[in-house]
Amino acid sequence: MKKYYDIVIVGSGAGGGTVAQSLIPLKEKGLKIAVLEQGPHFPHSFFTQREIEMMRLFRFNGAWPVKSGEITIAAGQGVGGSTLMYTGVSFRLPESVVKEWNVPGLTMDDLTPRFERIERDIHVIQPSETMVNDNNRIFKKGCEKLGWPVKKIPINVKNCEQVGFCNLGCCSGSKQGTLEVQLPEAIQSGIDLIPNCEVVQLSEKKLHAKIHNVPPGTLEGKWPPGKITIHSDIIVLAAGSPGTSGLLLKSGFQQYLPRIGRDITLHPAMTLYGVYPKPIVNYRGFPKTYYTDQFSNSHGYYIETAFYYPFVSSRHMGLWGKDLSEIMSRYNQLMTVLVLNHDTIRKENRITLDRKGNVQVHYQLTGTVIESLCHAQIQAARLFFEAGCEHVIIPCASSPVIPRNKQKELEELIQTKYFISVKTPVSSAHPQGGCAMGRDPDSSVTNSWGQVHGFPWLFVADSGLFPNSAHVNPYLTVMALADRVADKIKKKLQLNDETCFQSFS
Amino acid sequence: MYKCQYIKGHRLKTILAAANCIIPEYAGLSRGGTLETAAVVDWAIDQMTRELRLQFLIFISIVHVSGIFFGGRPFYKLSYTDQIRQLKWMESSPLKAFRMGFMGLKSYICMGYFSRERIWSDIQYHGPIVYDQPASDIIIRKLCQGKLKVWS
Numbered sequence: 064m065k066k067y068y069d070i071v072i073v074g075s076g077a078g079g080g081t082v083a084q085s086l087i088p089l090k091e092k093g094l095k096i097a098v099l100e101q102g103p104h105f106p107h108s109f110f111t112q113r114e115i116e117m118m119r120l121f122r123f124n125g126a127w128p129v130k131s132g133e134i135t136i137a138a139g140q141g142v143g144g145s146t147l148m149y150t151g152v153s154f155r156l157p158e159s160v161v162k163e164w165n166v167p168g169l170t171m172d173d174l175t176p177r178f179e180r181i182e183r184d185i186h187v188i189q190p191s192e193t194m195v196n197d198n199n200r201i202f203k204k205g206c207e208k209l210g211w212p213v214k215k216i217p218i219n220v221k222n223c224e225q226v227g228f229c230n231l232g233c234c235s236g237s238k239q240g241t242l243e244v245q246l247p248e249a250i251q252s253g254i255d256l257i258p259n260c261e262v263v264q265l266s267e268k269k270l271h272a273k274i275h276n277v278p279p280g281t282l283e284g285k286w287p288p289g290k291i292t293i294h295s296d297i298i299v300l301a302a303g304s305p306g307t308s309g310l311l312l313k314s315g316f317q318q319y320l321p322r323i324g325r326d327i328t329l330h331p332a333m334t335l336y337g338v339y340p341k342p343i344v345n346y347r348g349f350p351k352t353y354y355t356d357q358f359s360n361s362h363g364y365y366i367e368t369a370f371y372y373p374f375v376s377s378r379h380m381g382l383w384g385k386d387l388s389e390i391m392s393r394y395n396q397l398m399t400v401l402v403l404n405h406d407t408i409r410k411e412n413r414i415t416l417d418r419k420g421n422v423q424v425h426y427q428l429t430g431t432v433i434e435s436l437c438h439a440q441i442q443a444a445r446l447f448f449e450a451g452c453e454h455v456i457i458p459c460a461s462s463p464v465i466p467r468n469k470q471k472e473l474e475e476l477i478q479t480k481y482f483i484s485v486k487t488p489v490s491s492a493h494p495q496g497g498c499a500m501g502r503d504p505d506s507s508v509t510n511s512w513g514q515v516h517g518f519p520w521l522f523v524a525d526s527g528l529f530p531n532s533a534h535v536n537p538y539l540t541v542m543a544l545a546d547r548v549a550d551k552i553k554k555k556l557q558l559n560d561e562t563c564f565q566s567f568s
Numbered sequence: 569m570y571k572c573q574y575i576k577g578h579r580l581k582t583i584l585a586a587a588n589c590i591i592p593e594y595a596g597l598s599r600g601g602t603l604e605t606a607a608v609v610d611w612a613i614d615q616m617t618r619e620l621r622l623q624f625l626i627f628i629s630i631v632h633v634s635g636i637f638f639g640g641r642p643f644y645k646l647s648y649t650d651q652i653r654q655l656k657w658m659e660s661s662p663l664k665a666f667r668m669g670f671m672g673l674k675s676y677i678c679m680g681y682f683s684r685e686r687i688w689s690d691i692q693y694h695g696p697i698v699y700d701q702p703a704s705d706i707i708i709r710k711l712c713q714g715k716l717k718v719w720s
Contacts, residue, residue: 112696280704
């Protein structure tokens with residue numbers, strides 16, 4: 064089967080969905096545009112709030128380790144990408160990071176109006192007091208007792224019923240990800256959405272793809288299963304950092320652009336638990352409303368509130384045997400936080416292909432990151448005790464369950480020597496880089512507008528563009544950069560004006 | 569009726585013994601090593617990529633035979649103390665492959681145990697608000713609800 068389009072977008076997450084929405088004016092001028100998504104199109108009725116059934120929202124069912132096994136990556140797979148299963152955290156890219164990135168033309172003056180418009184569009188709010196559940200309330204109390212700044216997390220929800228299952232897909236549609244906002248608008252305008260479409264290779268203005276069978280309980284696409292070649296004058300890659308780099312590597316672009324797959328960061332994260340003396344029922348209400356940046360500048364991490372379901376919690380704790388049974392028997396008393404490290408690029412960390420052509424993420428935790436994560440565990444333990452917890456569960460401790468009467472010995476009990484790679488549970492939900500923006504092909508993959516160096520028909524519009532860590536949860540930044548990519552495409556076509564539109568159609 | 573496809577024979581015995589070590593009967597929780605846990609693990613193995621499935625099944629067999637070094641017998645025939653000793657060694661082994669294997673084994677056993685609704689009441693987890701939302705895969709729903717008899 065062959066298809067012809069003017070613009071094809073590969074991926075429907077924060078980047079792909081936003082590009083599609085921003086290109087609606089071109090659709091209205093008569094251009095043919097399609098969004099290809101590797102995963103299925105889940106209806107709201109699919110989201111059953113059961114973690115084992117919702118494994119399907121995640122790439123490799125949520126079991127996607129980096130090559131070293133040190134970190135497990137969680138990435139969404141379906142229409143909406145990772146906005147399907149994120150919590151709706153919508154931080155703006157900090158100005159200090161924009162300066163650190165030093166990408167020509169990428170300034171706060173350019174980004175701020177985009178952030179403002181996107182925030183209005185996806186309904187970013189400061190959570191109200193009625194959204195603050197017990198876990199968040201005692202987090203705030205603990206931070207205040209320690210004298211740490213405690214700030215509200217901006218989230219993008221509308222008419223949220225606060226059922227607490229954001230990370231398993233939002234069955235009410237309150238979470239305003241691309242599945243709810245950008246993609247419906249794009250589809251309404253006539254842009255084609257093609258789910259279950261795996262792009263296997265890219266060549267000059269051409270994509271080779273496979274349409275897979277429609278999984279049970281998901282929505283049918285337009286095209287029948289089978290192989291397909293799609294011709295398009297402009298191609299936008301927004302398959303997520305590993306996916307986009309992987310596709311470019313599979314397609315041989317590294318011979319022209321040696322930085323493909325390089326300059327990656329993951330935001331290594333640890334979920335930590337304290338046992339509160341009475342039930343706090345963290346699994347109801349909105350999971351994330353507060354964070355502290357007390358140690359952001361000094362030690363490179365944020366501490367955010369968090370919540371996870373029983374199986375994932377049991378995996379994060381790094382416990383087994385009697386300790387696990389005892390702590391899990393008090394599951395509804397667990398106070399939970401997430402530590403998010405601002406890692407930085409290293410030449411050893413990169414995206415490659417294995418012998419079979421599968422995407423592999425190579426990532427080694429450095430001594431600096433491990434020190435930062437251990438420091439974070441000490442501070443999180445202090446926070447748990449100040450909040451009123453009786454015990455804390457700290458993977459990098461001589462004995463991972465620390466009782467309250469040992470709170471003065473935290474620095475002796477929690478040390479980097481107890482960090483054992485793979486055994487110590489570290490995860491990532493924010494793969495970034497691999498197609499970094501920059502000045503030239505020797506040091507980057509795209510220009511500051513996401514246009515791939517030397518390939519004027521090819522763009523990248525996802526977190527792969529980040530030249531280094533964003534420090535904060537990246538979704539709003541991805542959307543703002545994707546909006547810039549769409550602007551560049553619109554400008555490119557307008558420059559050629561009528562001739563261009565004729566040739567494209 | 570659910571018939572396990574992958575967890576049978578020595579693998580079933582190994583999974584049951586390992587599950588009893590990872591989630592022992594303690595603090596009001598029942599032991600992990602039951603056919604019901606094994607059945608959910610079996611279902612999850614079926615969802616894996618072929619390559620991961622092969623690695624996981626091989627690792628279970630490695631746990632089985634490695635018991636020889638920790639008490640001269642297959643893992644499931646070791647004393648409980650020796651089983652714990654073997655798993656602790658694997659968890660902190662100098663060989664990363666053992667550490668990764670142990671983490672995979674532990675994860676799938678925890679999935680098999682904590683996904684089951686009977687366990688939710690033991691841990692005071694009230695489960696989904698949309699409890700009756702139909703499942704796209706009725707097998708795993710029924711397994712987790714204890715509505716399918718398991719045969720291995």
